[in-house]
Amino acid sequence: MKEYGSNIQKLVEHIVSVPDKATRTKHAHILVELMRQIHPQMREGIDYSKKLWDDLYIMANFDLDVDSPFPPPPKEILGRKPNRIPYTQKHLRYRFYGRNIELLVAKAIATESFDERKAFVSYLVRLMQDFFLNWNKDTIEVENCLQQILQMSENQLQKEVDSLRKDGLIEGANPKDRNKGTSRQPAFRGNDRPYRNNRNNRNNNNNRNRNSRFTKKNNNNRKRT
Known part of the structure; x- marks a missing residue:
């Protein structure tokens, strides 16, 4: 061995x-x-x-x-094979999405506000596209995801799906942020670059001032000696 x-x-x-x-x-x-x-x-x-x-x-x-x-x-x-572990899995319509997608669809149905349900469905579409890429080389169309959401929800999200077909997906939709009651912080992108440059300049100036004070102090000590 x-x-x-x-x-x-x-x-x-x-x-x-x-x-x-x-x-x-x-x-x-x-x-x-x-x-x-x-x-x-x-x-x-x-x-x-x-x-x-x-x-x-x-x-x-x-x-x-x-x-x-x-x-x-x-x-x-x-030569004996290990015993097979029994899995308590229910029938899944789409295995490559996993059980969690169906649970999220059920959670979207239970959401009270229409706007939040719509944002939830938009978030699900993005999530399903990511999950689909884990198992397939090609991407899945938004319309296919919406059709699958209708099947998993038994058409209980029909109004939200129709609204998304008309208006398009909601960018940055994330139900987790709504549950926490916090707004999403935008990432640093094009318009944020001047702010970052100014902040870096201030830090550099502060470092120069500290170095300058330290140099003057050393020079004064040398003169005294």
């Missing part, structure tokens, strides 16, 4: 070749503790101790006669 290295494998082969069972048992217990120290991050417990003894039997090709605290594992353990 690669996780223990070739030296451990050689020690296992040596223990198997020991003729005395009591000596083999003693060496096997010592080797298991050595294997435990190789991976100290593993938890202490019965399950991990059993795993170490199972690994020891596996490295010995199940040809190890010792008095161990656990019975030898069955040979079929090597």
Whole structure:
């Protein structure tokens, strides 16, 4: 087993070749503790101790006669596949969007204000386009997203979809900001560049003034000395 290295494998082969069972048992217990120290991050417990003894039997090709605290594992353990984890997933109309999109559609339906529902649907379209790109190379059209939202909402967002078809998507629509009651802060773009330049200039001027005062102070000290 690669996780223990070739030296451990050689020690296992040596223990198997020991003729005395009591000596083999003693060496096997010592080797298991050595294997435990190789991976100290593993938890202490019965399950991990059993795993170490199972690994020891596996490295010995199940040809190890010792008095161990656990019975030898069955040979079929090597070819046995792990049990499949059951997933409690319901039927999804569009798997590449995931369950969260359907939950957000339900949340959009429950939103009281028409304008907020409309903004919510616009946000969903942008989100669906991003999710779609994770599974496909091509982009999905806005109209297709709107049709899918109508199917997932069972036409309960028909008015909002019709309004978006007429007016277009709402830029920067994000229902999270509405729930928090905070307005989105615009990112620094073209019109913000003069402000940033002025702020940087003020910082540079302040640094120059501090350096100038420090230089004058040093010159005065030299004159006194």
